[in-house]
Amino acid sequence: MKDTGKAVIIGGGIMGLASAYYLLKSGWKVTLVDKGDLSDNCSQGNAGMIVPSHFIPLAAPGMISKGIKWMFNSRSPFYVKPSLDFSLISWGLKFMKSATQANVERAAPFLRDYHLLSKQLYEDLAKEEGFDFGLEKKGILMLYKTEKAGEEEIHVGKDAQKLGLDVEMLSKEQVQDIEPDIKLDVLGAVHYHCDAHLYPYALFTQLLKYIKANGGEVITNAEVTGYQISGGEIKSVETSHGNIGGDLIIMTGGSWLPQLSKLAGLSIPVMPGKGYSFMEPNAEHKIVHPALLIEARVAVTPMNGHVRFGGTMELAALNNQINMNRVEGIVNSIPQYYPELNVEVPAKEKIWYGFRPCSPDGLPYLGYSKKLKNLIVAGGHGMMGISLGPATGKMVAELANRTALSANIKLYNPERYN
Template sequence: MSKNIIIIGGGIIGLSSAYYLQKEGHQVTVVDKSNFSSGASYVNAGYITPSHIISLAAPGMINKGIKWMFDAASPFYVKPRLDIDFLKWAWAFKKSSTAAKVEKAIPVIKDINLYSRDLYEEIKASNDFDFHYERKGLLMCYKTDKVGEEEWEVGQRGIKEGLGVKNLSAKEVEKIEPNANLDIKGAVYFDSDAHMTPSDFMSQMVTYLKSKGVTFYANEKVEDIEITSGTISKIITDKQELNADEVVLAAGSWSPLMTKKLGLKIPIQAGKGYRINVERTTNITIPAILCEAKVAVTPMDGFTRFAGTMEVAGINHNINPVRVNAIANAAKNYYTGLEISESEKSNAECGLRPCTPDGLPYIGKSSKCKNLTIATGHAMMGWSLGPATGKLVAEVISDQKTSLDLTPFHPDRTF
C-alpha cells in the first residue's frame, strides 16, 4: 500500500531512503535545512569500506582520547566540556569499548558494508546514473613496525571474515602505485573496497528523484514535531506544516534535537571531519589511509581529496587551521614531493558525522513512536552504508522482511 512519507534530512542516508521508498511506490518528500549541496555527505572521503570492520568504540580509544585531548592537531580530539548529553555519551562509549563487544560487531559491520557495496554497483548498473565509481581496494599505509603489526592484525581478522587482504612491503606497494612516491614501510591492502566522488552521486540522485516525483523542500528547518498517542501527527517547519503516514529521521548529527521533541533518547555526538581538495595531478590512483595520521586519501573525478580527523566538540562548522595543517602535513610526510598549498588549505571544508557510543548506526523503528523510522548514527561509514540503510528503511516501512537482521542497529538498544 502506498504511503505518504516525509524524510527529515537530505544527506546520503535521506536520499538513499527516498530512492528505495519511491521504488516501492510510496509518495516521498525530503526536507532539509540546507540546499542539498553541503554537509558531511559532500565532504567525506567517498569510501565504500568492507575493510573497516573495527568499530570506533574500540579498546584503547578512551585512553587515546584522553591523551590527545590536549593536542588540537591529534587525529581524535575530544573537546572537554560540561555537557550532560556529551558526558552520558562518553560513559556509554567507555562501556562499549570492550574486546567482546567489538568482536561481536565485526560480522555485523562487514555484512552491511558488503551489502551496501553491492547496492551501489546495482544502482550504477541500472544506467539511470553516470557517477564516478571505482573498485580499486584500499591501502592502509604505515610508517612504523608497530602500526604495521596492528594493521596486519586487523587484516588477518578480515581474512577470517572472507575479505581479500595482503600485507605488502614498500616495494610491493610501489608496483601497484608506481608514481605516487609513497614514503612508507608497507601497507595492508584490502581488495574489497571501492571509492566514489560524493558530489557527483548526490547531485545525480537529487535530479533522478525529482524526475520520479519526489518532492524536495530545501533551506527548510524542522522546528517542531507533534505526536498524538505515540504517532507523529504533524511536522512543523519554519515555512509550513506537513502531514505524513510515516516519517524517516535521517538528520545525522542533528537527529537528537528531533528525538528529544519526541521523548526519545538516542545518544549521538557530532564528530567533525575536514577535507582538502587538490585539483592538480598527484599521480595517486589507489585510495589510501595514512595510518599514523588517520588521514584518508581518495583519487576522485578530477581531483584528489585528503580527509580526516575526528573532532568531538559539539555542533559547529568552525574550521580549525591546526587540524587542516595536520592533514596537509600528513600528505607531505607520506607522499614525497607533495605539498598542499596555502590556497588549497584555505578552501578546506568540514562536515559533522553522527557518532553512536558503540560504533553501530541506528536503523529501524523505536517502540516509543509507531510511525517513525530512525536512520542515523553512521559516523565515518555514512557514505559506505547509504544504500544499505535506505534499502532497509524501505523494507521496514513497506512491512517487508528486512535483508539484514536489524537487532544490532535497534534505536532502543542500551549501552
Template sequence: MADIIIIGGGIVGLSSAYYLSKQGHKITVIDKGDIIDNCSFGNAGMIVPSHFVPLAAPGMIQQGIRWMFDSKSPFYVKPSLGGGLPSWGLKFLRNSTKKHVAESAVPLRDLSLLSKKLFEDLSKEPGFDFELTENGILAFYKTEKAAEEEAHLAKRAVELGLDMAVLSADECKALQPKLNLSVLGAVHYRCDAHVYPVKLMQALLNYLEKNNVVIARNHEVTRIETRSNKITTLFTGDVEWKADEYILAAGSWSPAVAKMLNLNLSIMPGKGYSFMEDEPEQRMTIPGLLCEARVAITPMNGQIRYGGTMEIAKINSQVNMNRVKGIVESVPNYFPDLKPALPELKDIWYGFRPSSPDGLPYIGRDHKLTNFTVATGHGMMGLSLGPATGLLVSQILNGQQTEVDMQAFSPNRS
C-alpha cells in the same frame, strides 16, 4: 502506498527516498539546509567493508587522551558538561571492549557488503555515473607498531571472508609506479571501493526530482505533534506537514529532532575537514589511509581530496586551522612528492559525522512511536552505508524481511 516524510537530505535520507519511491510511495524529503554542502558531499568517498571495527574499541580512550594535548592531532574531544557529551562518553567507555568489537564485526561486515553490492547495482542505472572505482584502498604505515596492528586486522578480515593482503613497500610501489613512497608497507583492502560523492549525490537528487519526490530545502523542523503513540503533524516554522510514516535521517542534527518527540538519541557530532588539490600527474590511483596520521586521501574527478580529523564537540562553524595543518603536514611523511599547500579558509570543507557511542548506526522503528523510523548515527561511514540503510528502511516500512539481521542496529538499544 503510503505518504512518507524523510527528515534529512544526506546520503541516508536520499537513499531511503530512492528505494521507497521505487516501491510506489509518495515521498517528501525535508532538509534544514540546501543539501549541497552536507557530509555526504565533502567526505572521502570510500566504500569500506574493511571497517568492521567500531570507533568504540580498546585503546581508543587512552589514545584519545594523548591526542587531546596535541593541537594537530586527528582526534579530539572538547570537554563539556552539556550537549549530551557526559552520557555519550560514559556509553563510549562502556562499549570500548574486545567483546563489543567481536560482536560488532559480523553486523558491520554484512551491512557494508550489502551497501557495496547496491553501489554496484546503482552504478549500472541510467544517469548514475558517480565514478565507482573498485581497486581497493591502501592503508599505509610507517611504524612496526602500526604494521602489527594492520596485520592483525587483515588476518581477522580474511577470517570474515573479506579480501585483504599485507604488502611490502616494493609491492605497494608496483601498484602505483609514479607515486614515491616512504612507508614500511600497507594492507591492501581489496574489498573496498570509492566514488565521487558530489556526482553520487547529484545523481540521486536528479533521479528523485524526476520521479516526483518532493525535496523541501531550507525547511528546519521546529515542532512535532503526536497523539496515541503516532506522529500526526510536523512543522517547519509556520508550514504544516502530514504523512503516514516519518523517517529521521538528519545526521548530527537527529538528536535535536528526537528531543521534540521526548526521545533521547545518543549521538555526538564528529567534525571532519577536507580540501581538494589538482593532481595533473595522476600519480595516485588507489585511495590511501595514513594509519598513524589517520588521514584519508582519495583521487577523484582529476584531483585529490585530503581529509581527516575527528573533533567530538557541539556543532559549530569554527575551522581549527591547526587540525587542517596536521593533515597537510602528514602527507609528505608518507608520499614525499605530494606536498599539499595549506588551503585558504574558503577552500576548507567541514562536516559533522553523527557518531553513536558504540560505533554502530541506529536503523529501525522506534518502540514508542509506531510510525517513526530512525536511520542515523553512521559516524564516518555514512556514505559507505547509505544505500544499504536506505534499502533496509524501505524493507522495514513495507513489512518485508530485511536483507541483514537488524538487532545490532536497533535504535532502542541502551
C-alpha cells in the same frame, strides 16, 4: 505500481536521499525536508570510501588511551574539545562502557554484511540510467610507516580474512609497484581489495535529480520545530515552512539527530565528529589507489581528476568554525607518506568541513521506534555514512513495506539508550 502511502523524510544527507530513492522505487510518495539547502551535509565532502574493511566500530579497545593521548593536541587525528557540556560527558561515559573486545567481536559480522550489501547496491546503482558517480573497485591501501602500526594493521587484516574479506598484506616494494607514478615512504600496507570508492558530489546530484524526476517533493531551508503526535503515531512534522503530514516518518538528520529525536520524546545520543577535507589536482605525481595514512588518520582519495585529502575527528558541540590547526595537521602528514607532494595549507574558502554523527557504541541506529509506531530512525553512522547509505535506504524501504530485510539489524535498535 500501487500507492503505498506518504513518507516524510527528515534530513537530506546520504541516508535521507537513499531512503527516498528506495521508497520511491517501491511505490511510496515521498517528501524530503532539510534545514539547509543540501549543499553542506557531511556526506558530500567526505572521502567517498566504501569500506567493508571498517568492521570494527569506533568504540574499540585502545581508542580511549589513544584519545587521551591525542585529545589535548589540537593538531592530532582525534581531538576532544574540553567542555563541561553534559551531553559530551554522558556520551563519553557510554563510549567508555562500549569500548570492549566483546563489543567488537559481536559487531564485526553485522557490520561486514551491512557494508557488503551496500557495496553490491552501489554496483547495481551504477548500472542504472542517469547514474555515473565514479565508482571504482581498486580497494583501499592502509599505509603504515612504523613497525607498531604495521603489526596492528596486519592483525586486523588477518581478522578481516577470517571474516571472508579479500585482503592482501603488501611489502613496501609491492606497494610501490602498484603506485608507480609517485614515491612512497612507508614500511608496507594492507590492501583491502573488498573496498571501493566514488565521487560523492556526483552521487548526491544524481540521487537528487532522480528523486525530483520521479515525483519526490524536496523542501529545503525548513527547520523541524516539533511533531503532532496522537495515538502513538506522528501525524505530521511541524517545520518553519508549515506542517507536513504523512503515514510514515523517517528520521535521519545526521548530527542533528539528538535534537530531532528529543522533540519526539526520544533520547538518541550522537556526538558530532567534525572532519575537514580539501581537494588538490591529481597531476604530476598521480595517486592511483585510495589510501588511509594509518598513523596520521588521514584519508586520500583520487576522484574526478583531483585527490581529496580528509581527516581528523573533533568531538565538540556543533559549530561553524574552521580550526586551522586541524587542517595543518592533515597537510603536514601528507609528505611523510608521499614525499614528492608539497601541499600548501589551503585558503579557508577551499576547506570543507562536516559533522560525522557518532553513536557512543560506534554502531548505527536503524529500525522502528517502539514508542512511535510509524517512525523509522536511520542515523548515527559516524564515518561510514557514504559506505552504508544504499543498504540503509534499501532497508528503510523494506521496513516501510514490512518485507524481509536484506541484512540483520538487531544491534542497531534506535532506542537502545532510552
